[in-house]
Amino acid sequence: MKYEKLCKQIIDLVGGKENIDAVVHCMTRLRFTLKDQELANSNKEAIKDIPEVIDVVSNKVSFQIIIGTEVSQIHPELLTLLGMKETEEVKVKKNVFKAILDLLSESISPILPAMMAVGLMAGVLAIFVATGLLKDTSPTYIIFNSIKDGLFYFLPIFMAVSASKRLGAPLYLGILLAGTLLTTSINGVENLSLFGLSLPTITYSNTFIPILLGLWFMGKVNQVVSKFMPKSLDYFFSPVILIGITLPVTLFLFGPIGTWISDGLTIGVEFLTGTFGSWIVVALYAACQPFLIMLGAGNFVIPLVLSAFTSQGYEEIFVVAWTISDLAVSGAMLGYFLRAKDQKQKQLFGSVAFSAFMGITEPAIYGAFLKYRRPFFAVMIGGGLGGLFAGLMHVKAYAMTNLFGIVSFIGNNDQNNFYFMIIALVIGFIVSLVAGYLLWLPKTEVQSEKVIAEVESKSTLNKVTIAAPISGEIKPLEEIKDDAFSSGALGKGLGILPKEKVVKSPIKGKVASLFPTNHAIGIVSEDGVEVLLHIGIDTVDLKGEHFRALVEQGAEVALGDPLIEVDFDQVIAAGYDPTVIMIVTNTQDYLEVLPNLTNDQPEGNELITVIM
Structure with a gap:
């Protein structure tokens, strides 16, 4: 393995x-x-x-x-x-709304390859018609164009295959239910009745909500039947009971409810485009999609997208916006890649830029955006402008796709729609790349190396270096989950996510203060630099448990002397952030205090430089 x-x-x-x-x-x-x-x-x-x-x-x-x-x-x-x-x-x-979104997302995911195939095929056919290789009345065109009709007309069957198990309905009975709804005896038939009661005229093709409701109900019925049906009779009678109960309930109840929901979603889309203007919605979604993905709310638009496709044959907001946004994420990361000098950073930015280009943005969002934050602004600028252009040009998506299904935007031989989408993508990518390159990393990270180099070249300036108190992953002070430290109000410094148990002295000096709970210690160097080591966040609540002092207040310490032993596993188990925070509390007394944020394994290295 x-x-x-x-x-x-x-x-x-x-x-x-x-x-x-x-x-x-x-x-x-x-x-x-x-x-x-x-x-x-x-x-x-x-x-x-x-x-x-x-x-x-x-x-x-x-x-x-x-x-x-x-x-x-x-x-x-x-x-x-x-x-x-x-x-x-x-x-x-689960939260009901969240559970519905998860169901839709998980049910649509297996169908996406088919939807992308439909989009690509539509694009290829449009190219052939535009170049005169095919006529839209030829048998060849009609046959291949039927692939699109095959997907959307039989969408209930596709949904039955992907959602039956998730809803607890037997797979083939779910398919049978969907197929029955699509028969010419039921689908769109007027004046239909059952048990002498009139049924509403409902077109079940090109929609997915009635079948999902029907499968959910079948799953519930299946749970009840399985409890009471003897095993010896289950094979013969359970399927008949399930389909015999579920079909009438779907026709009388879930068909109308599904139609109302579909109509409601369609009205919702029309409200967005008619009230705010589709161009505003496209621009906002293209700008903000990384935030939605980060919050786990990226799937809430799926019902709106499917409703638009099934009701009007195209969608002009969200598919357009997320395609632009994905490429904008790639552009922002490429800008960081071009600006970075550190090889490890280059590797990170290059890999996540490629991943985003392929339509998978989570590695970039969680691996770089959350850490550096400024890429969010780069995408808001680039993605927003690209989305704005696409919205103003009323670009339409004829299939649920991403960058690699770009030819699907030709759609019904609408070449201008395709060209406008290309322009929007270029705007999103280039502007995000430039914005990412210009915004770059926070000043504390960029200026540290520069100022340190200048200091080393000028003998007139003195400096004091502060070593790492413990090995681990460095975190900028801004990322510390405590406002008192992250704001810099207590002084400049950084955090270290520890990988060992003993906190050591980062300088030669004297232990000026040792908190009774042993979670914090202050040391003053021979040059008067005051260094505070705060072990963990809110760990004062542990009242000294898991912390053992190895020195006393007033003790003289050398660089690297053990100060405090911490059982970080127990600290974490108790639910506390174990980050070791090191700050210079008298920062205001010096010309500059520069954290070195480039070391991933800082033990023994110069971690903070104090310019006297």
């Missing part, structure tokens, strides 16, 4: 096999349903430290470990170690 070590690490850190109810995956992340999520939350930082892990997102619904596109290879091995099957369902109480 190629990923056995990684899988075992993850299992241990989320609380062990016994804490895992289920685990599924999307394109970039593992989604865990846990009995006690706090066990995993306490190890979030340890999970993030795993080289293959990009980030961790925890919410009330699931615990998510973001890995990247290799997750599809990791997931089967993880299930093998857990002794679980691929089809195991997640049993968890």
